[in-house]
Amino acid sequence: MTNSGTKLKVDEFLSNAKEWKEEYKKLREIVLDCELTEDFKWMHPCYTFGNKNIVLIHGFKEYCALLFHKGALLQDPRGILIQQTENVQSARQIRFTNVEEIAEMENILKAYILEAIEVEKAGLKVNVKKDIEFTIPEELQTKFDEIPALKTAFEALTPGRQRAYIYHFSQPKQSKTRVARIEKCMQRILNGKGLNDCTCGHSQKMPSCDGSHKYI
Incomplete structure:
Protein backbone atom coordinates (compact mmCIF):
# COMPACT_ATOMS: atom_id res chain seq x y z
CA MET A 1 0.00 0.00 0.00
CA THR A 2 1.49 3.34 -1.08
CA ASN A 3 0.02 6.84 -1.18
CA SER A 4 0.90 9.13 -4.08
CA GLY A 5 3.22 11.40 -2.08
CA THR A 6 5.24 8.52 -0.71
CA LYS A 7 5.34 6.80 -4.09
CA LEU A 8 6.83 9.96 -5.60
CA LYS A 9 9.58 10.02 -2.98
CA VAL A 10 10.39 6.32 -3.30
CA ASP A 11 10.30 6.49 -7.10
CA GLU A 12 12.73 9.41 -6.99
CA PHE A 13 14.96 7.51 -4.55
CA LEU A 14 15.09 4.58 -6.97
CA SER A 15 15.61 6.81 -9.98
CA ASN A 16 18.52 8.65 -8.33
CA ALA A 17 20.20 5.53 -6.96
CA LYS A 18 23.71 5.24 -8.37
CA GLU A 19 24.14 1.73 -7.01
CA TRP A 20 21.79 -1.19 -6.30
CA LYS A 21 18.93 0.22 -8.40
CA GLU A 22 17.66 -3.17 -9.61
CA GLU A 23 18.22 -4.70 -6.18
CA TYR A 24 16.17 -1.95 -4.54
CA LYS A 25 13.35 -2.46 -7.04
CA LYS A 26 13.23 -6.19 -6.38
CA LEU A 27 13.28 -5.72 -2.62
CA ARG A 28 10.47 -3.18 -2.90
CA GLU A 29 8.42 -5.63 -4.96
CA ILE A 30 8.91 -8.39 -2.39
CA VAL A 31 8.08 -6.20 0.60
CA LEU A 32 4.95 -4.71 -0.98
CA ASP A 33 3.79 -8.24 -1.81
CA CYS A 34 3.64 -8.79 1.96
CA GLU A 35 0.96 -6.07 2.16
CA LEU A 36 2.99 -3.59 4.20
CA THR A 37 2.43 0.16 3.93
CA GLU A 38 5.17 2.00 2.08
CA ASP A 39 6.64 5.10 3.71
CA PHE A 40 9.79 7.17 3.27
CA LYS A 41 11.81 7.68 6.45
CA TRP A 42 15.42 8.55 7.14
CA MET A 43 15.71 9.24 3.40
CA HIS A 44 15.01 5.58 2.56
CA PRO A 45 12.00 3.40 1.67
CA CYS A 46 10.51 2.13 4.93
CA TYR A 47 7.63 -0.31 5.33
CA THR A 48 5.20 -0.35 8.21
CA PHE A 49 2.37 -2.35 9.73
CA GLY A 50 -0.12 -0.45 11.88
CA ASN A 51 2.21 2.57 11.75
CA LYS A 52 5.01 0.47 13.25
CA ASN A 53 8.30 0.14 11.36
CA ILE A 54 8.91 -3.38 10.04
CA VAL A 55 11.66 -3.19 7.41
CA LEU A 56 13.75 -0.57 5.63
CA ILE A 57 15.65 -0.80 2.34
CA HIS A 58 19.11 0.75 2.28
CA GLY A 59 22.50 0.29 0.70
CA PHE A 60 26.19 0.80 1.23
CA LYS A 61 29.25 0.61 -0.97
CA GLU A 62 29.70 -3.15 -0.64
CA TYR A 63 26.12 -4.33 -0.24
CA CYS A 64 22.47 -3.40 -0.08
CA ALA A 65 20.22 -4.67 2.68
CA LEU A 66 16.80 -5.26 4.07
CA LEU A 67 16.86 -3.98 7.64
CA PHE A 68 14.43 -5.46 10.17
CA HIS A 69 13.75 -2.94 12.93
CA LYS A 70 13.12 -5.69 15.51
CA GLY A 71 15.35 -8.27 13.88
CA ALA A 72 16.79 -9.29 17.24
CA LEU A 73 13.43 -10.90 18.03
CA LEU A 74 13.25 -13.03 14.87
CA GLN A 75 14.11 -16.73 15.07
CA ASP A 76 16.47 -16.57 12.07
CA PRO A 77 16.49 -20.33 11.26
CA ARG A 78 18.86 -19.75 8.31
CA GLY A 79 21.33 -17.63 10.23
CA ILE A 80 21.24 -14.79 7.73
CA LEU A 81 20.47 -11.84 10.01
CA ILE A 82 23.46 -9.60 10.65
CA GLN A 83 24.04 -7.22 13.55
CA GLN A 84 25.72 -4.21 11.95
CA THR A 85 27.78 -3.26 14.99
CA GLU A 86 27.88 -4.39 18.60
CA ASN A 87 26.10 -1.17 19.55
CA VAL A 88 22.99 -2.01 17.51
CA GLN A 89 20.62 -3.76 19.89
CA SER A 90 17.36 -4.19 17.97
CA ALA A 91 17.84 -3.98 14.20
CA ARG A 92 19.28 -6.72 12.02
CA GLN A 93 20.15 -6.81 8.29
CA ILE A 94 19.92 -9.33 5.50
CA ARG A 95 22.58 -8.31 2.97
CA PHE A 96 22.76 -8.75 -0.79
CA THR A 97 25.28 -8.10 -3.54
CA ASN A 98 23.17 -8.80 -6.65
CA VAL A 99 19.55 -8.98 -7.76
CA GLU A 100 19.75 -12.69 -8.60
CA GLU A 101 20.54 -13.44 -4.99
CA ILE A 102 17.46 -11.51 -3.90
CA ALA A 103 15.23 -13.31 -6.41
CA GLU A 104 16.46 -16.71 -5.22
CA MET A 105 15.70 -15.76 -1.61
CA GLU A 106 12.26 -14.29 -2.30
CA ASN A 107 10.27 -16.91 -0.38
CA ILE A 108 12.73 -16.85 2.51
CA LEU A 109 12.57 -13.06 2.71
CA LYS A 110 8.77 -13.13 2.71
CA ALA A 111 8.84 -15.64 5.57
CA TYR A 112 11.11 -13.36 7.60
CA ILE A 113 8.92 -10.33 6.84
CA LEU A 114 5.76 -12.18 7.85
CA GLU A 115 7.41 -13.25 11.10
CA ALA A 116 8.40 -9.62 11.73
CA ILE A 117 4.76 -8.62 11.25
CA GLU A 118 3.66 -11.27 13.77
CA VAL A 119 6.24 -9.93 16.24
CA GLU A 120 4.67 -6.49 15.89
CA LYS A 121 1.14 -7.85 16.17
CA ALA A 122 2.12 -9.55 19.43
CA GLY A 123 3.49 -6.27 20.77
CA LEU A 124 6.91 -7.76 21.47
CA LYS A 125 9.69 -5.35 22.39
CA VAL A 126 13.46 -5.65 22.38
CA ASN A 127 14.93 -5.51 25.86
CA VAL A 128 17.23 -2.57 25.27
CA LYS A 129 20.11 -2.21 27.69
CA LYS A 130 19.98 1.44 28.65
CA ASP A 131 23.30 1.38 30.43
CA ILE A 132 25.22 -0.08 27.47
Missing part, protein backbone atom coordinates in the same frame (compact mmCIF):
# COMPACT_ATOMS: atom_id res chain seq x y z
CA GLU A 133 28.52 1.66 26.80
CA PHE A 134 29.08 2.91 23.29
CA THR A 135 32.64 2.94 22.07
CA ILE A 136 33.83 6.31 20.81
CA PRO A 137 35.69 5.84 17.51
CA GLU A 138 39.35 6.76 17.73
CA GLU A 139 38.92 9.35 14.98
CA LEU A 140 36.13 11.08 16.92
CA GLN A 141 38.17 11.10 20.11
CA THR A 142 41.00 12.75 18.18
CA LYS A 143 38.64 15.50 17.07
CA PHE A 144 37.45 15.92 20.66
CA ASP A 145 41.06 16.40 21.75
CA GLU A 146 41.68 18.92 18.96
CA ILE A 147 38.39 20.81 19.45
CA PRO A 148 37.15 20.77 23.07
CA ALA A 149 33.99 22.67 22.05
CA LEU A 150 33.04 19.72 19.83
CA LYS A 151 33.27 17.33 22.77
CA THR A 152 31.18 19.68 24.91
CA ALA A 153 28.53 19.99 22.20
CA PHE A 154 28.47 16.23 21.62
CA GLU A 155 28.02 15.48 25.32
CA ALA A 156 25.13 17.96 25.43
CA LEU A 157 23.20 15.88 22.88
CA THR A 158 20.63 13.34 24.03
CA PRO A 159 21.94 9.77 24.44
CA GLY A 160 19.93 8.70 21.38
CA ARG A 161 21.52 11.38 19.23
CA GLN A 162 24.97 10.46 20.52
CA ARG A 163 24.37 6.80 19.65
CA ALA A 164 23.18 7.71 16.14
CA TYR A 165 26.37 9.68 15.49
CA ILE A 166 28.63 6.97 16.92
CA TYR A 167 26.93 4.33 14.80
CA HIS A 168 27.21 6.55 11.70
CA PHE A 169 30.89 7.27 12.34
CA SER A 170 31.78 3.65 13.17
CA GLN A 171 30.30 2.03 10.07
CA PRO A 172 33.10 2.61 7.51
CA LYS A 173 35.98 0.18 7.56
CA GLN A 174 38.56 2.75 6.45
CA SER A 175 39.77 5.39 8.88
CA LYS A 176 39.83 8.13 6.23
CA THR A 177 36.15 7.53 5.52
CA ARG A 178 35.33 7.71 9.23
CA VAL A 179 37.23 11.00 9.46
CA ALA A 180 35.35 12.37 6.44
CA ARG A 181 32.01 11.52 8.04
CA ILE A 182 33.01 13.18 11.30
CA GLU A 183 34.22 16.33 9.60
CA LYS A 184 31.03 16.54 7.57
CA CYS A 185 28.92 16.40 10.76
CA MET A 186 31.03 18.63 13.01
CA GLN A 187 29.09 21.85 12.39
CA ARG A 188 25.80 20.00 12.88
CA ILE A 189 27.01 18.76 16.27
CA LEU A 190 28.28 22.21 17.24
CA ASN A 191 24.81 23.54 16.38
CA GLY A 192 23.23 21.03 18.75
CA LYS A 193 21.60 19.01 15.98
CA GLY A 194 21.26 15.25 15.80
CA LEU A 195 22.25 13.27 12.71
CA ASN A 196 18.68 13.18 11.37
CA ASP A 197 17.42 16.46 12.83
CA CYS A 198 15.95 18.96 10.41
CA THR A 199 18.20 21.85 9.41
CA CYS A 200 16.17 23.00 6.40
CA GLY A 201 13.10 24.12 8.36
CA HIS A 202 10.64 22.51 5.94
CA SER A 203 10.14 19.10 7.53
CA GLN A 204 6.65 17.92 8.38
CA LYS A 205 8.09 15.56 10.99
CA MET A 206 10.12 17.90 13.18
CA PRO A 207 12.66 17.60 14.65
CA SER A 208 13.58 14.87 12.13
CA CYS A 209 14.21 15.82 8.52
CA ASP A 210 11.92 14.05 6.06
CA GLY A 211 13.53 15.57 2.97
CA SER A 212 10.65 17.96 2.30
CA HIS A 213 13.08 20.62 1.10
CA LYS A 214 13.73 18.49 -1.99
CA TYR A 215 10.14 18.83 -3.15
CA ILE A 216 9.67 22.59 -2.76
